[in-house]
Amino acid sequence: MTDLPASKVDLKTILSTPARVDNSEGMSYLQSVPRRLVTLYLPLAIIVVVLLFPFYWMALTSVKPDEQLLDLDKYNPFWTWNPTFKHFHKLLFESYYPHWLWNTMYVAVCATVLSIIASVLAAYAIVRLRYKGANLVGGLIFLAYLVPPSILFIPLATVVFQYGLFDSPMALILTYPTILIPFSTWLLMGYFKTIPFELEECALIDGASRWQILIKIVLPLAIPGLISAFIFCFTLCWNEFIYALTFLQSVSNKTVPVAIVNEFVDGDIYRWGSLMAGALAGSLPLVILYAFFVEHYVSAMTGAVKE
């Protein structure tokens, strides 16, 4: 009985205080702010800083004047107050860099387009035509995805030489699809499976051929998948190194990654600025592409793993 008044007061205060606006979702109310600071934000900040620091360093080095690059005691190495574009100037006007950039772009676009065409046809046939042995072929294509370039480059070098493709961009345009086709076929199979079967049945009844169905119904519906496959393949081409290193010889034919590693490393103590400028300029196109298509990238990456 003596407890009663106290509990009444409690009830009153509870009722009179306005309902707290709860912006949190799910069970996040279980965590206090200091706890989140230590268990979430701090580790996250450390990881993100470590992941992004090399890019900051790359960008900073590429605009630092030479004397600041090599004198760490006189200048604060983490910042520069007088940035210079000397290294970029050297890169663009005193080297083959524009050539290399163009080569990389050309090879990447051609190889990607070829692979996407081949994979669209293959994926459609496997998922929708369901010919005899389609599942087996699907499995084999997945296995092809797991064959790494590192064990293929030696025999491929002899093949490329036999076909007379050595030291020409065609060598890369024809060999890159072996990396890209398995991946993009697998990705597109997943997208095609999500397109309702009924749409195709309607078209078949109306007398459309398989080709018309593919061009007019399936492809327009699979555009997100196509974009994912395209940009991911493009990135893979840009990133490819060992084939380009093995199959290309003349300086002006090289792609950016190979050229930077081989041509800029000349023992010059002042090379770092232009080396980093080259690395930065070679990464920027991909980062810009990525910035526009983040969601597609993620779906390409996870889609290929999940399927």
Add this chain to the structure above:
Amino acid sequence: MADVALAQRNAKSQVREASAWSQLKHNRNWLGFWFMVPAMAFLIFFLAYPLGLGIWLSFTDTRIGRVGHFIATENYEWLWDDAIFWLSVFNTLLYTFLASAIKFAIGLYLALLLNEHMPFKALLRAAVLIPFIVPTVLSALAFWWIFDSQFSIISWSLKHLGLISQNINFLGDTTWARVCVIFANIWRGVPFVAITLLAGLQTVSPSLYEAATLDGATRWQNFRYITYPLLTPIIAVVMTFSVLFTFTDFQLIWAMTRGGPVNATHLMATLSYQRAIIAGQLGEGAAISSAMIPFLLAAIMVSWFGLQRRKWQQGESND
């Protein structure tokens, strides 16, 4: 009425008498074959054939510019007694094991962190993936500069913090060089592991955690008995890929150390490049890269059983 019926019958018989050509045009096996031709041509001429050719080359003494002869297992016998080859096998296994294990640990941790609700979540996720987007060689060059023996920013910072008195010779010392390339590999691989595992985490229903928490489960128990079992299949696939690509890594090593110092960072891929392309011994190089195949098969088997288990968990029979 009779006319109509007759016309219908005629029409039917016309359909039935479709020419062999139009029957073929609608035969799915025939169509499927033509749809598969472009992809198959690429994969057979530039993947399956070279794969077989590589194994054949490993049994010959081919050199650049000279046709080889069959020499049975001589290349392998030669490699068996080659200390540098065994060092490269050891390096590859060490590199793969350490890098994959740490990638998995940090990747999973990062995925769990990114799965929380917080401001700027989308931006953070996008930023985390950047190391994966940038070409490996170009970021490896950045590491080369960061690990420079004279002007390393890490040495400078540690010196100014008073932790060391002399510059660390990162890429010149065997142990440090190994640590550096493994670190660079982890740095490059963590985003892939994290983002794919994050996609897996997002499919786990929050109501499972709510139910478990109501029953008094701790955060660790939530992770151990809900998150981990549900993620196992995707972990299996992601780690297979990760192991596979770490095992056959080439570009990171080539850009940072080229196998040095004293072969301490030579992986099987870099050694085969050095022997086959630089020294011109195609047969021997092919033998080194063929020696990687058993390891890859083991990784593929793991992936296969990982996928099987996922199908079984989801109760799917096909597709």
